[in-house]
Amino acid sequence: MADVVSLGARLKTRRAELGLSQAQAARELDVARTAYRLWEMQAAKPSPDRWRLISRWLGVSVTTMLLAGELISAEEATANTVTEARFGRAGEDRDLASAAREGDFFLQSRGLIQDGVASGSITAEQADELSLVLDRLEQERRAAPTIQWAPGELRKAFPASERTPRAARDAVSLIAGDIPTEALETVRLLTSELVTNSVVHGPPAIVGVFIEVGRDRVRIEISDEADAPPRPGPPGRDGGYGLTLVDALASRWDTSRDGNRNVTWFELDLPAPGA
Amino acid sequence: MKPFAGNRTPFFVIPFDDGRGARLVGELDLSTVRVLLAALETLPVGVLDLAELSFMDARGLHALEQHAGRLNGSAPLVLENVSPPIRRLFELTGADRDPDLKLRSGGADG
Numbered sequence: 001m002a003d004v005v006s007l008g009a010r011l012k013t014r015r016a017e018l019g020l021s022q023a024q025a026a027r028e029l030d031v032a033r034t035a036y037r038l039w040e041m042q043a044a045k046p047s048p049d050r051w052r053l054i055s056r057w058l059g060v061s062v063t064t065m066l067l068a069g070e071l072i073s074a075e076e077a078t079a080n081t082v083t084e085a086r087f088g089r090a091g092e093d094r095d096l097a098s099a100a101r102e103g104d105f106f107l108q109s110r111g112l113i114q115d116g117v118a119s120g121s122i123t124a125e126q127a128d129e130l131s132l133v134l135d136r137l138e139q140e141r142r143a144a145p146t147i148q149w150a151p152g153e154l155r156k157a158f159p160a161s162e163r164t165p166r167a168a169r170d171a172v173s174l175i176a177g178d179i180p181t182e183a184l185e186t187v188r189l190l191t192s193e194l195v196t197n198s199v200v201h202g203p204p205a206i207v208g209v210f211i212e213v214g215r216d217r218v219r220i221e222i223s224d225e226a227d228a229p230p231r232p233g234p235p236g237r238d239g240g241y242g243l244t245l246v247d248a249l250a251s252r253w254d255t256s257r258d259g260n261r262n263v264t265w266f267e268l269d270l271p272a273p274g275a
Numbered sequence: 276m277k278p279f280a281g282n283r284t285p286f287f288v289i290p291f292d293d294g295r296g297a298r299l300v301g302e303l304d305l306s307t308v309r310v311l312l313a314a315l316e317t318l319p320v321g322v323l324d325l326a327e328l329s330f331m332d333a334r335g336l337h338a339l340e341q342h343a344g345r346l347n348g349s350a351p352l353v354l355e356n357v358s359p360p361i362r363r364l365f366e367l368t369g370a371d372r373d374p375d376l377k378l379r380s381g382g383a384d385g
Binding site for chain 1: 283284304306333334336337360364367368
């Protein structure tokens, strides 16, 4: 498969063939000289309303022009070239660009390329180039992570002190720093509340912190050696507020007994990717 | 095991130039409420700017209510530039209905 020559290089070559300066080329393409220079440098992209004119000037099809390097996103290029293959025009049917973000885009596109070759609206070489871009696009799509944050877990026993709530919050930020900001704020707050309760009402020597970031939720477990599990107190009491907040903000929470340790845990559901 | 030797939690109370109030900077929690209450004892201001308060939990909230109570109801304690997460804290605990507290999202002019 021939390398795809970048649009910048194509423009430069064509301008040399015609013996034009950048200013003259810009006049022929009806754009400002600065804009033309940026196109040659691959530092800017021509807008779709210029595509026809540029491709004619270059003496190549819009298909070839759009595939030139990474000038426009492969997805957009593909959508437009498929449109060209189908309707003999490009840059006009933006529906296909949104179809690109939907499921059967690749299947649909390959069918359209075959139709284009069969009807003679694109050459076999162009169809090959197009297929290459589709393959690359599909690979990129597969390689892309399907979740927006990295799962992971962290377990640590902190000696109880008035600084432990902050240490636990920082641990949350460390392991869950890439979850949505609002969720992170909530998990940091609730972790701070539970650890504060453990430190204040224990008095435990050790506060155990377990943080688990999953695909769809964060789970926090705080354990201590207090005699009885904590319960929400009346509003206004120091300890009461903490569990009131956990109850209001967590997706679910509970307390349990693990040997001689009390475990208070909560989970916060995370929004689905793309939601 | 040694006590947790992490850095001191960052928290500062910085008086306004005009002495009308103070800015709270940093994180207000179990380890820093003492700093707040001690500062406000010598500086009984009625306005606190929370724009640079990056974290506050129920301990911090309780301390602010304590300070508001100490103002003796002469005027409510005005909290300026209350961020959405901190406002939520007040709402969920019902502290936003405390007549001793007045929350403002913007500053004095906002």
